[in-house]
Amino acid sequence: MSPVTMTGKGPEASYQERCGTSLKSRVQKARRHETRKSLLLVLPVIVFLVLAFLIPIAKMFQVSLYDPTLRDLLPATARALDGGAKDRIWKSLAHDLVAAREQGKIGVVASRLNEQRPGLRSVVERTARRAAATDEAPTREWFAGVDPMWDDAGVLPLLARATRPFTFDNYLSALDFRRDQQGHIVSQPADSRVYRSLYLKTFWVAIVVTLLCGVMGYPIAYLMATRSKATANRLMILVLVPFWTSMLVRVTAWMVMLQSQGVVNDLLVFAGVVNENNRVMLIYNLTGTLISMTHILLPFFILPLYSVMVAVPPSYMRAAQSLGAGRFSSFWKVYFPITLPGVGAGALLVLILALGYYITPALVGGQSGQMISNMIAFNIQTSLNWGLAAALSIVLLVAVLSLYFVYTRLVGAENLRMG
Structure with a gap:
């Protein structure tokens, strides 16, 4: 075959x-x-x-x-602490303090140790001056004679933590925690807790701004999507012209309008809402922050929502009304559920942008209108504590990513369905 x-x-x-x-x-x-x-x-x-x-x-x-600053400025002390050579720790510390003083870096050492334990700044600087002027070999008793704080049992563990290049202490400070003299993690005193309340305030402001943008932005987007093309174009111009204007210009304009002798107060006085002697304080407080942020972020809510609304066929509403539903009922049960993906996208965009806002709260917020971004800038520009500023930023980034994760898992556009 x-x-x-x-x-x-x-x-x-x-x-x-x-x-x-x-x-x-x-x-x-x-x-x-x-x-x-x-x-x-x-x-x-x-x-x-x-x-x-x-x-x-x-x-x-x-x-x-990672912060090797103190390890680089106190190298002999770091080696003695790592090796457990207690007999050499004080002599090494005195040598490092004198060397840092000669290099002009004693202020950096004092500031970093003062962050670990308030009050050490003046102690470190005074000890460096005394160590530079003495010929004897410094001991613990000599340090205690300079200042009793050196005789505290928590000083050596503090020095050991401060001279380690890797530390989580910045994250503890970013969440208003600290280490006590025994090295245990405890909460900051009530009068020193700053960052947790600022985070809550930042989220509260962002949520309120998002709600205000939703209340004002939904009707505008609805008019743009359901009216004639000419009307929609005019409304789009009104939305985009402020959007194309510099943010700094818009914030400055609100500063002029919201001041006590500004346009808004003049209108309130003219309308009889307030009298001349009781003008409303609308700037350098939380009210000014909310007003200006809502105006600036409103286009970020309108544009994603409009892109969803314009794709909804008008026949859906006519079909619902032809089946007996009223205008409001057909809007609420037919049109509104279809536009929920646009609402979710716009709200998420506005919320994320509001959480990281800096210029607007800095210019019109005053002391009561500050947000966590302003504290991050303070630590970068004024106190020069870049490690704490980075930790604050990472915590904020994790919070934003968590919000995005919750959105995509629970109320993402792919999970929004008509009821």
Whole structure:
């Protein structure tokens, strides 16, 4: 029996197999070519994200955990503490303090140790001066003679923690915790708790601004989507012109309008709402922050919502009304559920932007209108505590990512359905 008969395949079947294999190979090659082409097209975006987003965040995370400043300024003390050589710790500390004073870095050492324990700044600077003027080998008793704080049992553990290059203390401070003299994690005193209340205030302001944008933005987007093209274009211009204007210009304009002799107070006096001697304080407080942030962030709510509304066919509402539903009932049960993805997208965008706002609270917020971003800027520009500023930023970033995760898992656009 021939091979063709045994296999059941003739020359025609073999030819079809070769053609199929060749076609499959060409399809796979074409797909690989398209994949490489797509990668080349998105490569600039990937490079931009890595350089402008991932690397700065990684650097910020490193700064929040890694701080070798004191280890570099007190090297002999760090080696003595690591090796457990208690007989050399005080002599090494005196040597390092004198060297730091000669280098002009004693202020940095004093400030860093003062962050660990308030009151050490003046003690460190006075000890460095005494150590530079003495010829005797400093001991613990000599340090205690300079200031009794050196005789405290918690000083050496404090020095050991301060000279470690890796530390979580910045995150403890960012959440209003600290280490006590025994090294245990405890809450800050009530009058020293700053950051937790600022985080809560920041979230409260962001939520209120998001709600205000929703209340004002939904009707505007609805008018733009349901009116004639000419009316929609005019409304779009009114939305986009402020959006294209510099944020600093808009904030400055609100500062002029909201001051006690500004336009808003003049209108209130003219309308008889308030009298001339009782003008409302609308600036340098939380009220000014809410007003200006709502105005600036309103387009970020309207535009995503409008893109969803304009795609809703008008026949849906007419069909509901033809089946007996009233205008409000057809809107609430038909139109509104369809637009929920736009509401969710706009609200999420406004909320995330509001959480990180800095310029507006700094200019019109005053003391009561400050948010966590202003404290981050203070630690970077004024107190120069970059580790704490990085820790505050990482905590805020984690909070924002958590919000996004909750949104995508619970109320994401793919999970919003008509009721």
